[in-house]
Amino acid sequence: xxxxxxxxxxxxxxxxxxxxxxxxxxxxxxxxxxxxxxxxxxxxxxxxxxxxxxxxxxxxxxxxxxxxxxxxxxxxxxxxxxxxxxxxxxxxxxxxxxxxxxxxxxxxxxxxxxxxxxxxxxxxxxxxxxxxxxxxxxxxxxxxxxxxxxxxxxxxxxxxxxxxxxxxxxxxxxxxxxxxxxxxxxxxxxxxxxxxxxxxxxxxxxxxxxxxxxxxxxxxxxxxxxxxxxxxxxxxxxxxxxxxxxxxxxxxxxxxxxxxxxxxxxxxxxxxxxxxxxxxxxxxxxxxxxxxxxxxxxxxxxxxxxxxxxxxxxxxxxxxxxxxxxxxxxxxxxxxxxxxxxxxxxxxxxxxxxxxxxxxx
Amino acid sequence: xxxxxxxxxxxxxxxxxxxxxxxxxxxxxxxxxxxxxxxxxxxxxxxxxxxxxxxxxxxxxxxxxxxxxxxxxxxxxxxxxxxxxxxxxxxxxxxxxxxxxxxxxxxxxxxxxxxxxxxxxxxxxxxxxxxxxxxxxxxxxxxxxxxxxxxxxxxxxxxxxxxxxxxxxxxxxxxxxxxxxxxxxxxxxxxxxxxxxxxxxxxxxxxxxxxxxxxxxxxxxxxxxxxxxxxxxxxxxxxxxxxxxxxxxxxxxxxxxxxxxxxxxxxxxxxxxxxxxxxxxxxxxxxxxxxxxxxxxxxxxxxxxxxxxxxxxxxxxxxxxxxxxxxxxxxxxxxxxxxxxxxxxxxxxxxxxxxxxxxxx
Numbered sequence: 001x002x003x004x005x006x007x008x009x010x011x012x013x014x015x016x017x018x019x020x021x022x023x024x025x026x027x028x029x030x031x032x033x034x035x036x037x038x039x040x041x042x043x044x045x046x047x048x049x050x051x052x053x054x055x056x057x058x059x060x061x062x063x064x065x066x067x068x069x070x071x072x073x074x075x076x077x078x079x080x081x082x083x084x085x086x087x088x089x090x091x092x093x094x095x096x097x098x099x100x101x102x103x104x105x106x107x108x109x110x111x112x113x114x115x116x117x118x119x120x121x122x123x124x125x126x127x128x129x130x131x132x133x134x135x136x137x138x139x140x141x142x143x144x145x146x147x148x149x150x151x152x153x154x155x156x157x158x159x160x161x162x163x164x165x166x167x168x169x170x171x172x173x174x175x176x177x178x179x180x181x182x183x184x185x186x187x188x189x190x191x192x193x194x195x196x197x198x199x200x201x202x203x204x205x206x207x208x209x210x211x212x213x214x215x216x217x218x219x220x221x222x223x224x225x226x227x228x229x230x231x232x233x234x235x236x237x238x239x240x241x242x243x244x245x246x247x248x249x250x251x252x253x254x255x256x257x258x259x260x261x262x263x264x265x266x267x268x269x270x271x272x273x274x275x276x277x278x279x280x281x282x283x284x285x286x287x288x289x290x291x292x293x294x295x296x297x298x299x300x301x302x303x304x305x306x307x308x309x310x311x312x313x314x315x316x317x318x319x320x321x322x323x324x325x326x327x328x329x330x331x332x333x334x335x336x337x338x339x340x341x342x343x344x345x346x347x348x349x350x351x352x353x354x355x356x357x358x359x360x361x
Numbered sequence: 362x363x364x365x366x367x368x369x370x371x372x373x374x375x376x377x378x379x380x381x382x383x384x385x386x387x388x389x390x391x392x393x394x395x396x397x398x399x400x401x402x403x404x405x406x407x408x409x410x411x412x413x414x415x416x417x418x419x420x421x422x423x424x425x426x427x428x429x430x431x432x433x434x435x436x437x438x439x440x441x442x443x444x445x446x447x448x449x450x451x452x453x454x455x456x457x458x459x460x461x462x463x464x465x466x467x468x469x470x471x472x473x474x475x476x477x478x479x480x481x482x483x484x485x486x487x488x489x490x491x492x493x494x495x496x497x498x499x500x501x502x503x504x505x506x507x508x509x510x511x512x513x514x515x516x517x518x519x520x521x522x523x524x525x526x527x528x529x530x531x532x533x534x535x536x537x538x539x540x541x542x543x544x545x546x547x548x549x550x551x552x553x554x555x556x557x558x559x560x561x562x563x564x565x566x567x568x569x570x571x572x573x574x575x576x577x578x579x580x581x582x583x584x585x586x587x588x589x590x591x592x593x594x595x596x597x598x599x600x601x602x603x604x605x606x607x608x609x610x611x612x613x614x615x616x617x618x619x620x621x622x623x624x625x626x627x628x629x630x631x632x633x634x635x636x637x638x639x640x641x642x643x644x645x646x647x648x649x650x651x652x653x654x655x656x657x658x659x660x661x662x663x664x665x666x667x668x669x670x671x672x673x674x675x676x677x678x679x680x681x682x683x684x685x686x687x688x689x690x691x692x693x694x695x696x697x698x699x700x701x702x703x704x705x706x707x708x709x710x711x712x713x714x715x716x717x718x719x720x721x722x
Contacts (some may be wrong), residue, residue, distance in 0.1 A: 004569055004596050007516070007546055009467045017603045037418045046414045049613065053407045056617075057398045057582040091452050091587075094606045102488060106370045107468050118608070127463060127604060155368070208365055221418040226452075235365050242378045243453045243488060246481070249584035252410065252613050256417075301569030351571055 015126045022322060030347060032338040033322040035164070035178040035192070035299050037221035039273065039341070041256075042266035045222065048259035052252045060251035063241070064089035067249075067258045071229060074261050080202040085234045088241065089249045089257075093191060093215035097124060100156065100187055100211070100230070103243045105130045109151040112182075114143065116165060116328035118189065136331065139169035141293070148181040157182055160189040162196050165326055165336040167295030169196055172203060177348045185236070187211045192297035194219035194271050195278070201231060201340030208233035218298055219271055220260045227257040272277075274298050278339045284349050285337075288356055303334035307360035313353050321348050364434035376487045381469030381603035383683060391708060393699040394683040396525070396553070396660050400634065400702070402617075406583065409620035413613050421612035424602070425450035428610075428619045432590060434495065435622055437469055441563045447596045449602065450610045450618075452554060454576035454589030458485060459574075461517065461548055461591070464604045466491045471514040473543075475504070477526060477689035482519045491516075497692065502529035502654070509542040515642050518543055521550040523557050524688050526697040528656030530557055533564060540568040546597070548572045553658035555632050556639070562592055569594035579659055581621045587620040639700045645710050646698075649717055664695035667719035676716050682709050 005013050006249040022033060068084035075082040090096035097120065105111050107129035113121040115134040125132035133154070138144045141163065157178065162169045179186045190212050193199045203210045211232035215221040227249065230240070249257075260267075281300055285292045303309065313325035313335055327333035337348070365507040366374050383394060429445035437445040451457035458481065466472050468490035474482040486493035494515070499505045502524065518539065523530050540547045551573050556561045564571045572593035578584035587612065591601070610618075621628075640660055646653045651663040664670065674696055676688035688694035697710070 004594060005600065007570070008464055008600055012464050012604060013600060015603055030417070034420055036420060040415075040418050045417065046411075049414055050407075050411060052585070054401075055412055056406065056585040057401050058392070059395055059397060059578070059584040062589070091611075092606065092608060094608065098606060103369055103373050106490065123603075129467065209368070217420070223420040223608075224413070224417040226421070226608055226611035233365060237368065239369055239374060241375060242376055242484075245453065245459060246454060247455065247584075249586055250452075250587035250611070250614060252617075253611060256613075 009129070011126060011129050016122065028320060030321045030340060030344045032340050032344065032348065033324045033336075034223070035218055035338045036223045037218065037270060037274070037298070038339070038344060039221055040271055040358050041221040042260055042263040044259040044263050044266070045256045048255040049252050051056055052255035055337055056251060058251075060249065060254055062247055064254045064257075067229070067254050067261065068188055070258045070262050074264060075201055075204075075231065080205055081250055082201060082231060083234065086204070086231055086237060088230040088232070088237050088244070090230065090244070091248050091253070092217065093189070093213045094120065094225040095226075095248055096213045096228050096230045097121070097187075097189070099240055099243050100185075101125065101128055101130075104156040104185060106155070108153070109155045110151075112147070112154060112157040114147065114159065114163065116326070116331055117160050117163055117192050118158070119215060131219070132158065137163075137166070141166045141347070142179065143170055143174055148178055150182045153180060153240065155184050157184060157186045158189060159186060160191065160287070161200065162192040162296040164297060165301040165324070165334065166194065167293055167297045167299065167301055172198070172200065175200060175203060175210065176207060179203075179209045183311045185209045185211060187213060189213050191215045194267065195275060195298050196296035204231060208236070216257050216260055221269060221270065222256065222260055225252045225253045225256050251359065275341045277342055277345055281337070281345055281349070285352075288352060290315065299336050299338045301334055301336050302331055309333060309335050311360070312352065312357070316348070319351055321351060323348075370486055370490070372490050374483065389681060391682045391701060391705045393701050393705065393709065394685045394691040395584070396559060396579055396699045397584045398579065398631065398635070398659070398660070399700070399705060400582055400631055402582040403621055403624040405620040405624050405625050405627075406617045408711055409616040410613050413616035417612060419612075421608055421610065421615055423608050425610050425615045425618075428615050428622065430588070431619045431623050435625060436562055436592065438563075441566055443562060443592060444595065447565070447592055447598060449593070449598050449605070450606070450615070451589045451591065452609050452614070453578065453587040454550070454574045455481065456587075456605070456609055457574045457589050457591045458482070458519070458548075458550070460601055460604050462486065462489055462491075464601055465517040465546060467516070469514070470516045473508070473515060473518040474522065475508065475524065477687070477692055478524055479519075498524075498527070499557075501686075502527045504531055504535055504539065509539055510541045515543060516545050517634065518545060519550060520547060521552065522561065523553040523657040525553070525658065525660065526662040526685070528654055528658045528662055530657050533559070533561065536561060536564060536571065537568060540564075540570045546570045548574060549720070550574050552579055555628065556659050557657035565592060565594065569597070572597065577618050579681060580628060583617065583621055586612045586614045586617050593611060596651065609626075635700045638703055638706055642698070642700065642706055642710070649713060660697050660699045662695055662697055664693055667685045670694060670696050671688060672721070673713065673716055677712060680712055685708075704714045
């Protein structure tokens with residue numbers, strides 16, 4: 001048998017695979033492990049999808065123009081105007097992150113990310129044959145001084161904001177300082193921003209090295225549709241169009257995403273429900289002895305020093321409740337619990353209370 | 362204003378963009394320029410899509426298992442068995458081609474392709490900072506001896522089969538010889554294979570360096586859905602899963618593609634209609650003085666020596682008929698005309714007859 005591995009680029013074979021959160025087939029599981037919306041999307045999405053099935057034999061619009069027009073209206077404010085030419089559509093924001101890494105980071109160059117954050121950033125650097133520089137947050141989940149240091153090999157910075165698993169946010173001033181300190185683009189990954197009090201869109205006009213990525217997977221309840229986008233200076237978008245696959249978003253997802261972003265009334269209601277449940281979870285989990293950070297996302301990050309949390313993850317799982325156990329050494333481990341429906345969270349809290357009555361395993 | 366272009370990898374800025382065929386917004390155009398199906402997909406696709414809208418708030422299956430199971434059944438014959446673990450799903454076969462290039466071809470290495478063929482292959486090499494080696498077909502659109510030559514830098518071969526724009530096919534023996542001659546994987550791009558008398562799936566078991574890519578954009582009439590797949594040895598698929606985006610195909614396209622490939626009765630009928638029209642087009646275009654190659658795809662390639670064809674393209678366009686004008690110097694230029702409905706082709710042939718009565722411009 002031929003050794004087929006020898007044909008791959010060396011860095012590919014040695015790479016660890018990125019493992020997405022578990023996706024159980026059974027419907028009875030309470031799924032609080034991948035930060036999906038517990039509520040279904042706006043009903044207008046389904047209507048738009050059904051309509052888009054009428055012309056599936058034709059290629060989609062390569063640039064997702066209907067979405068870009070709708071997003072431009074939603075993103076523009078009195079303070080700042082976002083043109084459709086500042087928007088690049090992607091097959092999920094992972095596609096956007098891939099396009100950005102391929103465009104800016106070459107072999108032997110460096111991609112910077114904070115720690116702990118989104119593991120995928122590492123994978124994207126490795127796929128390019130590039131290095132990643134993982135710089136720990138400071139104790140308050142702020143940017144450490146090392147995060148601002150510039151050097152020749154540094155070609156791109158990813159800054160998830162709000163961050164996972166901490167749910168924390170970096171203020172505007174720090175992001176502007178960062179963009180001025182490093183000599184490369186700074187990508188603010190705003191996957192969770194609709195659950196936070198502010199966003200970084202207005203910073204793009206202040207420093208064109210700042211870009212913002214978004215996804216419809218979380219607040220718009222469309223994880224299954226794969227749609228994300230980038231907002232950046234027009235001249236950056238122009239070049240990135242050469243890097244993306246020609247038809248990277250399909251006719252159905254363009255139609256569904258356009259309907260979703262147009263329905264801002266639905267978005268506000270969905271976000272309000274999730275933020276209300278998040279506040280209640282935070283209070284109750286703290287009352288159970290967890291250290292719970294103030295979250296600006298649709299999950300909470302729960303740690304504790306008095307007993308290990310890994311057994312709690314296992315016990316929850318055995319009772320049909322999936323949360324994410326994450327261990328960021330030397331940072332420490334914890335449970336990242338997505339905000340579910342009130343009934344799902346009630347059940348989870350009840351079981352956790354029971355588990356905590358037992359002595360630690 | 363900051364010069365933003367300086368931040369990009371040098372090869373990206375200098376790259377020409379890939380231009381997909383025109384996608385006019387107006388419905389009245391007869392669109393014979395991008396090899397779409399003129400007929401809509403199986404009605405079972407729409408039913409499956411509507412059902413898949415019920416759980417869009419959840420992430421899709423990262424591996425498209427329902428599709429892989431269905432495709433495994435369709436692809437397996439008495440002679441050869443294709444397991445679901447030999448199949449990788451993609452966001453169109455362009456996504457598969459991107460994954461393959463990223464996995465096998467590094468900076469300064471070489472990707473081989475025949476000329477004339479699919480322009481995207483060049484772009485994929487350039488995005489990797491790699492070189493492409495474009496080797497002209499021989500006069501009969503067979504593989505030239507240079508195509509079989511091995512060297513250290515050669516890391517991947519793309520062979521579209523049937524090819525565009527020629528509609529020609531390379532026989533199995535030549536492909537097996539090729540895989541034995543070069544020391545790298547050989548990817549047979551079978552985008553158009555359902556319109557041809559045979560395919561290369563059985564070659565994978567004979568030489569695991571041979572892989573086959575497929576798309577649902579052409580014969581299955583799903584260009585708008587973006588779904589393609591790779592069939593290869595399991596150990597290759599394993600590694601490629603690390604290179605693809607985690608959720609590269611969405612819940613809707615997985616459901617639609619699964620329904621489509623399951624409906625083989627529909628496929629056979631659609632292909633039979635298109636092949637019948639293709640035969641008629643070939644005869645009538647030859648009667649008008651075009652040199653028309655025998656096509657094994659859903660288009661015909663028309664050249665002629667007695668007058669230039671570029672003006673015919675422009676005149677057809679001004680009358681609302683879009684075909685593809687392609688100029689492959691020193692190979693020569695021609696019109697690639699997709700097989701449309703019988704009514705669309707009747708209209709096109711009628712106008713062409715009129716145009717040819719006028720003296721050449």
